[in-house]
Amino acid sequence: MSFNTFGRVLRFTTFGESHGPAIGAVVDGCPPGLELSEGDIQPFLDKRRPGQSRFTTQRQEPDQVRILSGVFEGRTTGTPIGLLIDNVDQRSKDYSEVAAAYRPGHADYAYDAKYGFRDYRGGGRSSARETAMRVAAGAVARLVIPEVTITAWVEAIGGDAIDYAKFDAGEIGNNPFFCPDPDAAVRWEALVDDARKAGSSLGAVIACEAAGVPPGWGAPLYAKLDSELASAMMSINAVKGVEIGDGFAAAALSGEANADAMRPGANGPEFLANHAGGIAGGISTGQPVRVRIAFKPTSSILTPVATITRTGEASEIRTKGRHDPCVGIRGVPVVEAMMALVLADQKLLHRAQCG
Amino acid sequence: MSFNTFGRVLRFTTFGESHGPAIGAVVDGCPPGLELSEGDIQPFLDKRRPGQSRFTTQRQEPDQVRILSGVFEGRTTGTPIGLLIDNVDQRSKDYSEVAAAYRPGHADYAYDAKYGFRDYRGGGRSSARETAMRVAAGAVARLVIPEVTITAWVEAIGGDAIDYAKFDAGEIGNNPFFCPDPDAAVRWEALVDDARKAGSSLGAVIACEAAGVPPGWGAPLYAKLDSELASAMMSINAVKGVEIGDGFAAAALSGEANADAMRPGANGPEFLANHAGGIAGGISTGQPVRVRIAFKPTSSILTPVATITRTGEASEIRTKGRHDPCVGIRGVPVVEAMMALVLADQKLLHRAQCG
């Protein structure tokens, strides 16, 4: 089946292909009375928008969102919020070769194996273009959780990581890489430029932190906060790994080294560490919620790769056209959006059960 | 809310606390006509059962499962399968201290913050004891996917990893660590013994592979196969990270190095690599599905850790009693069960949409 809805009580459903007339989303279950206009959504879309630097795809999409329903006199009414973005810059001519042969690393072969055929134009439904609607839905979700501040950044590109000693959240918006370490940003400029010029691509690691999450959000056992976040993040195109808190590093620690000791604080407990990433037993502890996400390198590369055609013959394919040399970079606003959507959903779920 | 159900069309629901009278599960949506008896489930429970070596908790639970419904004359009827395991070896006296103070790393504080109070006996609902029901449900799921072979093993304990050059699947059952590398198994014996004697604990990494998954399983976009697996694995107690295929390592690769090239094979395409872990665009490719999972060290340790009491005073807590020095070890059958449950669900979903 196809399950294009995410969430339990604050749910969003997306539709649309890379080269269809439009992409859209329906956000359902939003509390009434929240001030909402296109102006609340557009800045997040602009942050994700392609074509803003030479380090992302040169496709030019204004990504102007329209609210079609669910808002009256500037406030949410509690009814479903329809969101629509017209596709403007589709160049279908670029994609003729893709119709005939499978691009390794892409969804091409898997979609054909599942559905029998596919909309091959720009990746069709499997295009990262869909994430624009997540960003739009996420902007709505943020209104549901004003107590929470969400910040994501790129932690590493192509294996070159930032130095957390130089971490400056204020720097994240000052470079095209969402990089909080100004020195790393300089290095990445060369790194990504080289990859781009070579027709190659690079992977990336994104980190995301949500501050201000009160203790008690999360829905054990099978909608645990960490489980929902893992699902949300792993559903983003090109993501291959998710960690909560220390993640895989925790597997190498002793119980003593991994313990987040507590002491009395001004407002509830004060934690002396946050190895757990703000989640215990699937429920938020009041510490910042921390997630790390691994993005594989963009599968579209100019180097020819061995493949097969739709009819099963051996072939080679080079993926020409406009691509992100490092798809992880534009993942930052998407990761933030998914964090907002999960937290908003869990806030409402917590309110349902625990009043 | 509390969401104790997992799955889309093949769903299971669990209930029960560590020290209540019983734990149980309901498996709903199972196809009719499959041969099923307690004998099909018990071996998997035995594999997970505590108290089998000195490297796991000494709690003695026979974990005898009873099928209460959904089976008639030895075959599944298509109606819900009720499964029940009586709790036998509850020693509630061990847990008095836990009622008063929060064990760092455990769900204690988070549950209290969410629900106002908690069943503190043996971790209550947040105990890993619940995973017995996942294993039981997973045994049913395996019957739904006879074409698939699932194998999990421990890849590292406390940061000491196996050597894949020595990998021998036949060794996994020959040691108490589900270790495929006999040399590592010897090392781990000392490692875990030391931790156990010191009242300390160790983290672990588990790897799991499902062979025989045909191409086409997976439900984009928000029930992608990788997304569902991430959710399933992250819902297991103590798990802090999930990778599909190369996972975080892929983030350091170039597009060329990460490409899973294809060539014509005897039965459909033959892949020259499996960086993707058998999943592209959220859909299986026909390659083995590969997942890695990070388990944090058991939070129950003998070393005193600073904490607070229920009433907010500073305190210290040592977790006495019977614990797994490395909870990841017993995670192996649980990981396999979750893999089976996700794949069986996706198989049925695929059949629903694509016939």
Add this chain to the structure above:
Amino acid sequence: MSFNTFGRVLRFTTFGESHGPAIGAVVDGCPPGLELSEGDIQPFLDKRRPGQSRFTTQRQEPDQVRILSGVFEGRTTGTPIGLLIDNVDQRSKDYSEVAAAYRPGHADYAYDAKYGFRDYRGGGRSSARETAMRVAAGAVARLVIPEVTITAWVEAIGGDAIDYAKFDAGEIGNNPFFCPDPDAAVRWEALVDDARKAGSSLGAVIACEAAGVPPGWGAPLYAKLDSELASAMMSINAVKGVEIGDGFAAAALSGEANADAMRPGANGPEFLANHAGGIAGGISTGQPVRVRIAFKPTSSILTPVATITRTGEASEIRTKGRHDPCVGIRGVPVVEAMMALVLADQKLLHRAQCG
């Protein structure tokens, strides 16, 4: 598929067959801190219990419920509540004929057509015995909505209706028919006795009212309060019709005659009529919620009916054994339970979205 779960955030799942070892339910999403013991559930089960008068089946089931989880020190913990009732009085020998031929009006043929075979003992999963678990779950749901008073009664048996001029809620518990009109109760005694002695059966109409539902519960558009009630009631064995408020009678009214005019009242609006049955636009209005439910006559009758065998030959079948001459009578506590379950779920949903 088989979907044995009902509800959105307060959900219950049932399992069990008429002649299996036990039947059970899991109630998930219950708010924490509610006082709950077997004593809160048992009275409702006793009300539904068979064998209490000659007007219901003579099967003797004590229907003693056990709470297996989700309650600690007498209060709900917020974790799933496992409920179990052992089957005691199964006489499998009564059902040999049913294995071979299909009883018209029963689920026999449909189950075989769907699943290929069935547990034919006592109707297996399609037995009204399952409704015991709804009643048990409903008893939990009532604790979630203490502001609501739910009353159901039998309005007609075999086409003989009560006289609402003689309606006395206090009479409902004074006769074996849940009849609020003492004169009708006398008539029904003869009516049902005649049917019972003749090996025949009778249909019934049940009415149910929930007083105290505040305005605002309901989840448009596809989980409207009336839509959920219709689904809940139609899921009960033998139910063939559901009405909200005036129901089919409203279809014969003019707009003027059907208008529920309002005027200012002490606590919000005062309604001058309740044609709508307390629901407008799928949302409660604060008036009593009113539902009517049609039960067909028990399909098990002694008169031989033409049928076919499993292998397709012509045959005749008389349904011997212990049966309710009017299955609608014991529907009263089941209808009340479903009302409670729907309202409790909607209360929590309302709280989730609207705070």
Add this chain to the structure above:
Amino acid sequence: MSFNTFGRVLRFTTFGESHGPAIGAVVDGCPPGLELSEGDIQPFLDKRRPGQSRFTTQRQEPDQVRILSGVFEGRTTGTPIGLLIDNVDQRSKDYSEVAAAYRPGHADYAYDAKYGFRDYRGGGRSSARETAMRVAAGAVARLVIPEVTITAWVEAIGGDAIDYAKFDAGEIGNNPFFCPDPDAAVRWEALVDDARKAGSSLGAVIACEAAGVPPGWGAPLYAKLDSELASAMMSINAVKGVEIGDGFAAAALSGEANADAMRPGANGPEFLANHAGGIAGGISTGQPVRVRIAFKPTSSILTPVATITRTGEASEIRTKGRHDPCVGIRGVPVVEAMMALVLADQKLLHRAQCG
């Protein structure tokens, strides 16, 4: 909460208000490879379209649907199908009075009680305009069940019923009332004209039959075919009652009179009656599935009705503007659409579990 999604695996989500810029739907889970264009949907929308005779509202909406996604080269791809209809003929000036006072029988008060405020223009989200999207989604669902023929008709208006002896399915399309009895159609012309001229309104009963449903569709226990149909029909604006087969009439029958006897037929069993409406135990029997639905009279009438204002004062309201004198008439294509959507969903569910 707001739950604007219907279905289990073939799901549709709608959004949009009566006087917003557009209404839309997302149909998710549709099998791939089905031929689909706007031309497959438009005829059903045309059937429901307002302003086609003097017996329906004079609002002029072309209701031109656009497919925004999920179709490629004329066939469904298996990805979500986005559907959009622009609102053209909104006259917001008509609705000023409604902003201030509650129209009895409408959702006005209930929406305010739930959400705190509402989009009062043309009923906002609670307008029957939303049903256009159900009709559009239903047209897609029909493609999933080509073996099924769905026919609905008006059986009674204002209490004046057709004579089934004169039933002629070919007549249904020959009059503006979807009336299969030509004599009744003549009578209804006068009846509805009178109501329209008097500013009054009338209720209606719709009957719907689905022929060709094979035995075995349905998902016990809580997604039974009858339960799902009841939910689907009761979710339609103005519906107050639903019957399967004989419905309430069955409650007055004896078991003998209600039995649907069987005998061997050319293709499986042949039934000698269909009191059950084609469903037993929640599963289709292979007989035609029969549903009856009661529509209350349109709540919008010219006669002044006592009400209260938003601020709680006594008032009177006459509902001027463009209204259907009998909203049940245009319910016919909506009922057919919901029937198609439920059956298509159940077909896919059946395939998932039973192959």
